[in-house]
Amino acid sequence: MESDVAIEDLEIGESAQxxxxxxxxxxxxxxxxxxxxxxxxxxxxxxxxxxGSDERLTYEEFLKEVAPIAKKLVSDxxxxxxxxxxxxxxxxxxxxxxxxxxEMRDSGQGVGRGTFIGAIPGxxxxxxxxxxxxxxxxxxxxxxxxxxVMTLALEGEVRVExxxxxxxxxxxxxxxxxxxxxxxxxxxxxxxxxxxxxxxxVHGFQAGTRSGRGLDITTRIKESRATTPYLKLSxxxxxxxxxxxxxxxxx
Amino acid sequence: xxxxxxxxxDSMTVVWPGFSETRRRMLGLPAxxxxxxxxxxxxxxxxxxxxxxxxxxxxxxxxDGRLDWTSFQKQCEPIAQELHKDSSPPGQEAYLxxxxxxxxxxxxxxxxxxxxGRFGKLEPAVRFGVSYRSKPFFIVEWQxxxxxxxxPHCHPNASVxxxxxxxxxxxxxxxxxxxxxxxxxxxxxxxxxxxxEIIAPGRINTLSSMRDNIHTFQAGRNGARGIDISTLHxxxxxxxxxxxxxxxxxxxxxxFEAAWRDQPG
Numbered sequence: 001m002e003s004d005v006a007i008e009d010l011e012i013g014e015s016a017q018x019x020x021x022x023x024x025x026x027x028x029x030x031x032x033x034x035x036x037x038x039x040x041x042x043x044x045x046x047x048x049x050x051x052g053s054d055e056r057l058t059y060e061e062f063l064k065e066v067a068p069i070a071k072k073l074v075s076d077x078x079x080x081x082x083x084x085x086x087x088x089x090x091x092x093x094x095x096x097x098x099x100x101x102x103e104m105r106d107s108g109q110g111v112g113r114g115t116f117i118g119a120i121p122g123x124x125x126x127x128x129x130x131x132x133x134x135x136x137x138x139x140x141x142x143x144x145x146x147x148x149v150m151t152l153a154l155e156g157e158v159r160v161e162x163x164x165x166x167x168x169x170x171x172x173x174x175x176x177x178x179x180x181x182x183x184x185x186x187x188x189x190x191x192x193x194x195x196x197x198x199x200x201x202v203h204g205f206q207a208g209t210r211s212g213r214g215l216d217i218t219t220r221i222k223e224s225r226a227t228t229p230y231l232k233l234s235x236x237x238x239x240x241x242x243x244x245x246x247x248x249x250x251x
Numbered sequence: 252x253x254x255x256x257x258x259x260x261d262s263m264t265v266v267w268p269g270f271s272e273t274r275r276r277m278l279g280l281p282a283x284x285x286x287x288x289x290x291x292x293x294x295x296x297x298x299x300x301x302x303x304x305x306x307x308x309x310x311x312x313x314x315d316g317r318l319d320w321t322s323f324q325k326q327c328e329p330i331a332q333e334l335h336k337d338s339s340p341p342g343q344e345a346y347l348x349x350x351x352x353x354x355x356x357x358x359x360x361x362x363x364x365x366x367x368g369r370f371g372k373l374e375p376a377v378r379f380g381v382s383y384r385s386k387p388f389f390i391v392e393w394q395x396x397x398x399x400x401x402x403p404h405c406h407p408n409a410s411v412x413x414x415x416x417x418x419x420x421x422x423x424x425x426x427x428x429x430x431x432x433x434x435x436x437x438x439x440x441x442x443x444x445x446x447x448e449i450i451a452p453g454r455i456n457t458l459s460s461m462r463d464n465i466h467t468f469q470a471g472r473n474g475a476r477g478i479d480i481s482t483l484h485x486x487x488x489x490x491x492x493x494x495x496x497x498x499x500x501x502x503x504x505x506x507f508e509a510a511w512r513d514q515p516g
Contacts, residue, residue, distance in 0.1 A: 056341070076316045078315075078316075079453050080316070080317070080355045080356060080453055081316055083351075083352070083355040083453065083455065084316075084352045084353075084355055084356050087348045087349075087351045087352035087355065087455070088348070088349075088352045090344075090348040090352075091344075091345045091348035091349045091352060092345075094341050094344035094345050094348065095341050095345055162448075180449070182448060182449045183446075183447070183448035183449070184446070184447045184448070185445070185446045185447075185448070186443070186445040186446065186505075188462070190340055190341055190344055191344070191462065192344075192348070199451075199453075199454065208503075208504070241421075241469075241471075242471070243421075243449070
């Protein structure tokens with residue numbers, strides 16, 4: 001059973017989930033906790049939903065819980081502001097149960113076939129894409145120029161890599177430039193990868209021997225571009241320890 | 252599993268690689284913290300863990316959205332304490348992302364500094380010390396000289412949220428493949444590199460008791476400084492350092508041979 005409640009109205013003996021996984025327990029300090037949360041400037045914490053402690057959020061519940069908070073946090077587009085925004089989305093998303101797979105089409109971003117994508121209803125300020133990768137398939141590294149991304153793995157396993165230009169970013173750069181691999185991460189169900197427009201703003205995916213499936217929650221925070229810059233990398237890094245590659249943009 | 256670095260519960264406990272403190276002191280903390288929070292809620296700052304010149308009082312985020320330390324404490328800790336009650340994999344993930352989402356807002360200059368000590372005889376030097384103790388986490392400040400290397404080590408039953416503050420370091424995370432022997436064993440086993448990233452100011456790396464639980468740091472040419480926010484999600488069973496082969500055994504899956512080792516230096 002679930003119903004919206006105000007924390008301050010809870011009686012001792014009641015329990016409520018005031019944030020994903022945050023359960024106010026049936027104890028005497030409840031009032032204190034409620035008061036503590038009430039003093040926080042965290043949108044969404046002022047209302048709560050009664051739920052079991054190990055209960056997972058449905059996709060609809062996730063949207064309902066996180067969207068009001070996302071709206072409040074999205075305006076800070078600094079490195080730290082985006083980090084906070086994306087990590088907050090993540091703290092809710094990891095509590096989500098599996099999400100139904102929508103009708104999908106070829107992603108158009110793959111090396112060959114085997115990568116698929118489909119949109120599912122999002123909520124202001126973000127859109128949600130559901131993706132699927134067949135074993136061994138690759139999504140080419142591509143830059144996110146106007147929308148940051150919180151990727152959540154739902155099934156299987158994929159390796160995700162993030163890159164950024166060395167020095168100031170320039171998505172119109174002609175010829176070669178230096179790019180740095182900032183992250184290489186194995187994503188398994190429940191894990192997240194973040195694309196912050198101020199760091200690691202290029203990401204690419206490779207499925208292993210198993211297929212992979214997940215969500216990209218994308219939030220536009222800058223003016224959109226007509227085309228997506230794809231990152232072409234030298235086969236080997238030109239400087240091994242800093243992980244620097246020679247690179248160029250392609251379409 | 253036999254505990255290699257855990258000491259007598261009544262005397263010393265290792266709380267970070269090579270760092271020990273008395274259990275008695277830890278047990279005395281919650282009451283002190285509660286008192287501190289009450290005082291702070293009343294607007295009375297405390298300065299036990301802060302260097303001279305830093306203040307704990309403040310009204311929260313300014314126009315830039317950054318938090319002073321008192322505001323971080325007030326906003327982060329009550330919810331962290333609630334989230335900490337769920338130690339399931341999603342529960343730990345939610346906890347870690349919450350902590351991370353708050354610490355990235357803290358002004359770097361407001362994060363308490365530690366009195367650091369040198370770790371072993373590692374060259375270049377690695378230094379660290381506890382900069383803040385709270386419930387459910389404590390914070391260790393680490394300082395790596397240019398090129399310094401902190402060998403891989405595990406954090407059983409714990410999560411760690413690492414925040415870069417100065418310079419750059421490469422962090423590599425590993426997971427045990429299959430079953431690992433006891434810490435006292437010198438038998439080899441397999442680990443998989445699951446995460447490899449650059450940590451720099453404002454960037455985060457996390458590990459939980461379920462994933463990425465082994466980590467190692469390699470400082471860049473200018474050295475690095477940062478903090479580890481560490482939390483136990485189960486009993487303290489100690490930890491161990493590892494020796495990990497330089498060359499992978501299965502490059503495709505990033506599998507390496509490894510063995511537990513004594514504390515370096």
